[in-house]
Amino acid sequence: MSASFATDATDALPLWPLWSGDALPDQAGTWPDTAGFGAKLGEICLLPDGDGGLKGALIGLGDKASASRRRFTLAAATSLPNGVWQVRDLPEGIDANEAALALLLGQYRFTRYKGKAYEGPQFLCPEGADSDRVQAAAAGEFMTRDLINTPAGDMGPAQLEAAARDLAEQIGASIRVTSGDDLLAANFPMIHAVGRAAADAPRLLDIRLGEAGPMLTIVGKGVCFDTGGLDLKPASSMALMKKDMGGAATSLGLLKMLALSGAAEGYRLRVLIPAVENSVAGNAFRPGDVLTSRKGLTVEVNNTDAEGRLVLADALALAAEESPDLVISLATLTGAARVALGPDVPPFYCDDDATAQALAKGAEEARDPLWRMPFWQPYETMIEPNIADLDNAPSGGMAGSITAALFLRRFAEGAGRYVHLDIYGWQPSAAPGRPKGGVGQGARAILAALPQMLP
Structure with a gap:
């Protein structure tokens, strides 16, 4: 498995992407x-060279009229022969950066427990893409x-x-890590x-990068497994709870993107991850308990399975104490x-219109969909017991994502601006560039919006 492009073009074979109905390249001949x-989505036609070898291939992109439904279609190219x-x-309507990313994302395989590394075709970076x-x-x-x-x-x-x-x-x-008692x-x-009942001690991870410039603090939910606590989940709901640290995993992935791309330069970055396991034991926190937060606000626990917002609250309070220019929380909440929006489109919440518009634009440019939802003030009474x-x-049971966002916002007060993303962190069925998982x-x-959110 590789997250990088091939560099030797000496024996590279040409690959022509085509919409349904497009004219074939002259090199394809009549074969x-x-x-x-027919250039159906993901359809591949290998082009023989007449001597038992290959001179190239065609790959179908499907119907251009429904292109927006088929992001990262070039990921199907990973089914080509090795080489x-x-x-x-690239045909009209396919962005070079999107095509390049599709070629890399299509190579992802989770092989940790199979002992077999990715063995498939490699690709040169498409012309015009930012490699x-x-x-x-x-x-x-x-x-x-x-991680997920x-x-x-x-x-x-x-x-x-x-x-x-x-x-x-x-x-x-x-x-810096603070753990246990x-x-x-x-x-x-x-x-x-939240984490004291687990065998693996709870902890707060605090990562910093950069010493000058506007400050961005990212807070990622790191619930490594969620049994629901004493409000125990049924088995069917517990099956995917290894993904409940998806906010933390995405935060670390984002930090890696920012650092490796050079986009972190000129910023002060901080990543805070409360890492816990919500387990059941004699010392587990209970329904009906009242907890006092870092901020001093008291919280009545009416469900131990709503633990993510509790650990995020302490981390957000710490983040706000430094008055960063922007705080972003990422959580499978x-x-x-x-x-409301299904598994593919996470809602995000933001009071600042310019920041929200920049993030929405970045989501479209990066083909990383988000949808703005409101911090609806009248629902504040719902979180006040x-x-x-x-x-x-x-x-x-109503407005659950909004009330969770309102809860978190109480602890982010003091930051310049606050954005919350309620992500899923899981692909329930395979799609181009996104295998199930x-x-x-x-x-x-x-990543795309940062220059506009923090100019």
């Missing part, structure tokens, strides 16, 4: 018509997918810390409360977001 090639391939003559930026985006995405796909038995808080330390060393960042001494009571300042799980959401959009 595609004889073979019945080095060079895309020729360094695309490779950085793919490397960050591969990291995110690997790894079972919780091998990706608990300690292993997530190890991955963060490895990344920090790779990119020249500093990292030290969280209480350092005033992170809700991170401690609510099922309500999936009901009788005996504490806040309720972690309002009853009624863990997936990053929002990172490429942020």
Whole structure:
């Protein structure tokens, strides 16, 4: 598996992408018509050279009228025979950077438990694409997918810390970790409360990169496994809970993208990850408990399965104390977001219109879809219980993603601006460039939008 392009073009074979109905390149001859090639989505036609070898290939992009439904279609090129391939003559409507990223994303395989590395075709960077930026985006995405796909038995808080330390060393960042009972001494009571029942101690990862410029703080939910706590999930709901650290995985992938692409230059970056496992034991926090947060706000726990917002709250409070220019939280937070928008389109929340517009534009440019949702002020009453300042799980089941975002915003007060992304972090069925399994959401959009969000 590689997140990089081939560099030797000596024996590269040409690959022509075509929309249905497009004229064939002259080099193809009459063979595609004889073979019945119709340029259907992902259809490949190998071009023989007359001596038992290949002189190139065609790949179908499908119907151009429905192109927006088929992002990263060139990822299907990874089914070509092994060798080095060079895309020729990108047709109208296919962006060079999108094509380049598709070729790399299509090579992703999670092989940790199969012991078999990716063995497939390699590709030269398509003409007109920004090779360094695309490779950085793919490397960050591969990291995110690997972290999410790894079972919780091998990706608990300690292993997530190890991955963060490895990344920090790779990119020249500093990292500080507060764990176990030290969280209480350092005033992170809700991170401690959520994670204290697990065998693997809870911890807060604090990574910094850059010493000058506008400051961006990224807060990623790192619940490495979520049983639901004493409000225990049924088995069917627990099956995918290795992905509940998808916000942390995406945050680390984003940091890698920013560093490797050079986009981190001129900024102060900070990544905060509360890494916990929400487990069941005699010392687990209980429904009905009232927790006092780092910010001093009290929280009534009406559901121990709404733990992500609790650990994020302490981390957001820490982030806001430094008054950064922008705080972004990334979290696999609510099922309500999936009901509203499905698995592919995460909602994001932002009070600042210019920032929101920049992020929406970046999402479109990066083919990393997001949809703006409102911090709807009238719903504030829904997160205010009788005996504490806040309720972690309002009853009624309505507006769940909005009320979660409103809850988090209370703790981000003090930051210049705040953006929250309620991501899913999982591809439920295979799509071009996105095999079934863990997936990053929002990172490429942020990468594209950063110069406009933090000019």
